[in-house]
Amino acid sequence: MSRAAQRDIQPRSGLAGLRERLGDEGFAFGLRIILILGIGVFLSASTQGQSFLSTANILNVLRQASLIFLLASGLTLVILAGGFDLSVASNLTLSACLAAGVMKATGSPLLGAAVALGCSTFAGLCNGMAVTLLRLPPFLATYGTLWILQGLAFHYMGGNEIFGFPPAFRLLGTGFVLGIPVPVYLMALVLALGTVVTRHLNIGQEIYAIGANPVAARLSGIPVRRRQLAVYTASGLMAGVAALVYLARVNSADSGIGEPLLLPAIAAILIGGTSLFGGVGSVLGTVAGSVILALVINGMNLLNVKSTWQPLVVGVVLLVAVLADLLSRGRRERIG
Amino acid sequence: MRTWNTLRLAGIVAAVVAPVLIGAQPAHAANERLAAFYKNQVDPHFGLVRGGVEAVVKQMGAGAVTHYAPTRPNNLAEQLSQIEDVSVKRPDAILFMAVDPRGVVPAIEKVNAAGIPVLNYNDRVAGGKYTTYVGADDFKLGLDTGRYALRAIGGEGLVVIIEGVKGSTTSDQRVAGFNKAIEEFPKIKLLASQPGNFQRLPALQVMENLMQAHPRIDMVLAAADAMALGAVEALEAAGRKTAKVVGINGVPEAIAAIKAGRLLATGEFDGYKIGCVAATAALRGLRGQPVPATIILQGTVIDRSNLGPWDVPMDKRVCPKWEEVAR
């Protein structure tokens, strides 16, 4: 047995060994949990535990995390497959506006939902085709569609807002079931679906393979183009779902709703430990990321910290999360 | 002989020219070109303003109005470019409201230098020369709405303020008004004052978080309807029936909410009226008719008892009579 082999078969110790036993995503997620608990402990300490640790507030944090997560979930798949989609937020805006318009006109939530999902999915499909068929660089192509979708939204709304949706529809955003907000159920559902897709379907394995090394994936007989098309479409679809939840929660739509959500969504994914290079990360991580974001803002409100501090704190949290991965995974892995 | 010919010639010329000159007056009046500025194309309040302006332009038979709003909501750099571009386009008059009261001043001074009449509306700009200011007294609005609200809860209880974008006069003035009102009621306790950036979701989430920190809230004073309605959504979702909410502006949705008893009241900051009056003032100015230097629209507090006039779609709205406002 050669020395090389000797070295190879030694089980590994320390962080690396722990990571190996937990698996990449498991390990990354562990770090996140630690981060969350850290913030939690700090907050409950500084709020004397009374308001922060209440079930109500925890559900409240989850509900606030859910919107960002829904928007980020599809994007996570795209990034896992080594792509990118800057257009999710303006996609949300446009499909929310259209849905609102349709619901107002017809009074039918179903029709509205159908329009929102149809529009957003189609936009996602277009992104996918731009990347796979036209072979445009994802970042730039979706940057273009970002502007186009936003402009269409402006044009459609003409500066007005559409408000007042049927209560049945509102339940999607504001309802409670067994004392738990509906969006939280949605988040759980999407998390479950996302995990099933990435963990328990061949497609998921293929997505990771493509993200990790597209060339090798192609030479392993994986239909790379079709999978990419699929993830971009999924990203569009999820933008539509997020749009519906947004409408139901806020009960009105204007052409400016999406834009402030883009960077938080991306930040949530990165804080969740998914690598922009693809092949590393998980939907679960994105949940963690979204929760961390919501937690930070919630805490600052509870502590009556001026909202002006929020961007700074979020930026620091992002860098801390990525640096944590750097230290635990080592240079040669894919980070951030 | 010669003189006769000359006179005849003059007569003919006069006969030909006179009707032209006479006709020229309305003909000229009929095509003033206005340029109207807005902070963004997102907030329905500005949709109302726009509606008012267009209505007047139609009624008074002016030529046309072009609307300018930054593509990124409240983006100062973009508004500056738009001012500069418009000053090149040289409309007959500019109806102007600023994304930032101070940042735009240099650009406006350029327009002044270019000799284009500028009318300032909706909220005051910190500098530059304006033919007229049309707006409401934001401080007074805050004060009145605040008083109304605090009386409504019997002058005692726990209150939360949701501010607009920090640093905007609109928000600062209104919040100042709120605080003044709170001072007047010793039994009122201010729990928190957090910004909701004039947007719905931020306000909603701030409210959700505040509810966690404060088990009891009796009154929410929001510096704008969008935020008030966000707060309402949050409270309703949490099943907090006791807390009441007031806003400021009087956008259609707020009126609807008052009618439905979800919103207690809103201070009248009627975009439609502002648009009407501003456009009228501008056109009168161009047509050499007298216009006061300042027109402050007296805002009443709109509640269930008096919401009738606002509870109509925009195309049914009527502009206030000039005589009533221009005092």
Add this chain to the structure above:
Amino acid sequence: MTSTVTTAERSAAGKDPAPLLELREVCKSFPGVRALDGVSMQIHAHEVHMLLGENGAGKSSLIKVLYGAYAADSGEIWCDGRRVHISAPAAARALGIAVIFQEFSLVPYLDIAQNIYLGREPRHRIAGLVDRRRMHAAAREVLGSLELDYDTRTLAVDLGVAQQQMVEIAKALSQDARIVVMDEPTASISDREAEALFRVIRRLREAGVAIVYISHRMKEVFDLGDRITVLRDGRRVASLRAGEATPEALIGMMVGRPVGAVYERQRFPVPGELALEVRGLATDTGVKGVDLNVRAGEIVGLSGLVGAGRTEVARAVFGADPIVAGEVRIFGEPVKGGPETVARRGVGLLPENRKQEGLALLRSVQDNLLSASLWKLFPRGWFKASAARTHAQTMIDALSIATPDARRRVRMLSGGSQQKTVLGKWLSAGCRLFIFDEPTRGIDVGAKAEVFALIEELVAKGAAVLLISSELAEIVHVCDRAYVMRDGSISGELARAELSEQKILWLAMHGAVSHAGAAA
């Protein structure tokens, strides 16, 4: 044979002036491999020193030691009669040693002059700006000394391979290198370009530069070489004057290891149905009118020099590159379409550079083992982790992949285990036609034998194998028959009876079968 060596030594030691650079008993070993085993050689000014040897003979390790990329474990390097330590590329450059690797290090969007002087740009006294006039003048001068009339403002990205090579040489000269090492410089350029290269090399020799030239091509060895050193398995087999050598003798030294040192084929099953049939295949990657076929139960070699178009054939068959003309039949069926189609017909490609094209290095052994067979293992699309795990484990055991855990990242494995992982990928996909492209490159001797045992097992089970290899011994000892390629087309086919390294080399170099007899 040993006698030749000693005579050569004596003669060398006797007449020659002091060498420019001398290696004495240099050793370098890696875990599991003895890359250099007491290699000594003398490099003289005014000489082209040919370095011969099969892949894995230690040539590239020798270069790396010369260039300061590796530090020798033991042994001495002497330069101008002083003992030197080449610890880093910088040190090598200081000694006037320049290496021209097979993959060039030019910056695509900088022009020729900027590339030649990258990091050493001449600058104005004042302001320290790059003195472009001086830089281009100097670049033109260097190129001129190579009789090259290049517009020095041309971007590297617009240069052909041969031209990039010339720029690399110019770069070396511009550092006034006294020793220029060239690693198979003619591997990927045409004969005409090679001629030009030789002219340049001769000029350098006149100018007193010492050239270490690594090549597989006998013709070059005798056209250019003044002195020849043959390496085998990290040892110096012989060092002699060009005049004292004959092609046959050299080939003998290169391959003359005890037969079976690599691997000896045991079973020869009867060939079955046609697994692969290629007719008139042509691609825009340089393959011209290739005909070949592989039967089930057969190991068919595809040999030839680097750049002869072997890999291109493999990629075209696998659907990775578009086919311009001709047809490919797999198990009798004509196939069109990309790898995803071809792979499902039971074809597996084990690419030459497995790290870039065969594996996802940052994924686990298990993930890589399953990446090609998901559709087969879980036809319903439901991925079952437990089943995957057990399957991966069975593969790991069956192929004896050295890893403590199926979740270990492939990057952490040895070359051999990585290669086995790629094989396992296709085994689990149930392939019946395997295309191995240089399967033993960069893996140690023990692993090589294992790989061949596995290949033989495959064919014993009725699979068909197309084996691309530059190592003649492999072709001879492992294959039932072999095709030899030259310049993008098949220059000959050899049945097992007539398989010999000499014949393969002749076909690969001269392309004419007739000489083969003379050679044998």
Add this chain to the structure above:
Amino acid sequence: MNAPGAVTRRPRLLPSIVPITAVLAIAAALAVPGFTSGPNLSNVGQQAAMLLMLSMPMTLVIMSEGLDLSAGALLSLCGVVLAKVLVAGAGLPLALLASMGIGLVLGLLNGVLVSVLTLPPFVVTLGTLGIAQGAALVVTDGNAVTGIGPQAASFYALAPLGVPVSLLIALATWGLTHVLLYHTRFGNSVFAIGGHRDALVLAGVRVHLYHIAIYALMGLVVGVTALLLTGRMNSGHPTVAIGMEFDAIAAVVLGGTAFERGDGRLYGTVFGVATIGIVRNALNLMGIESSMQVVSIGVLVIVVIFLDSSRKQKGRAA
């Protein structure tokens, strides 16, 4: 071909943006009244100035296979700092120094995280974006900084020979960046970092140094741009420049600079800036509603990158 004997330079593909800009400019000149008027052209110039300044170093960043999302937020921060210093009564030079200092510090931070810690630029600069924007809000508590005196404004108002000073400074930045990129070792290293990092290492160059310098340069230029921004508004505003980095990236991309292999051209970026300026200005003059401006920019981006990429593929095939 490929005979090594002689090589004649192959003319480089003209970036698609150049003809596009020309067509748009001519169309605007003909169709849009007042477009060609002196004051308007000076407007276009002034409006383009800041974008041009940001786009210059951004081109280098993108050529080095990087990205800087923090530029806009950093610009706001620098502007605020500059205004604060002016309010404190210091002179313009000192204020400018302070602003450039802040820019340099965050630029260096970006550079170190990207080059030394090998973190992806997108993530790093997204983080520093938050930090810069937060800092700007915190030091101003969200309010505009006013009462900064006439210095900045009067400086911005300068127009030697009728050319607005902002445009002059922007052009100077272009000139400086051009010299840096095409006439210094630093410039060559920019091409190399994007194109073939190892070549630099083999050449014994201190790569980190140059790589960090790219981001530091970005920071410095942002610091200078802050002066123009503040002068233009005669006040400091903590959120004014948010999103400007995307305009800069768009300009670079329109200019035909690719995110890989160090393939970039500075003058292409200049055309990109010009296009954005012309489109927005012309649409404003025509009084077309701003939603169409948004759409048109999106379409422009996609068309241009499609043209460039397809022409590149053809170029490779040929």
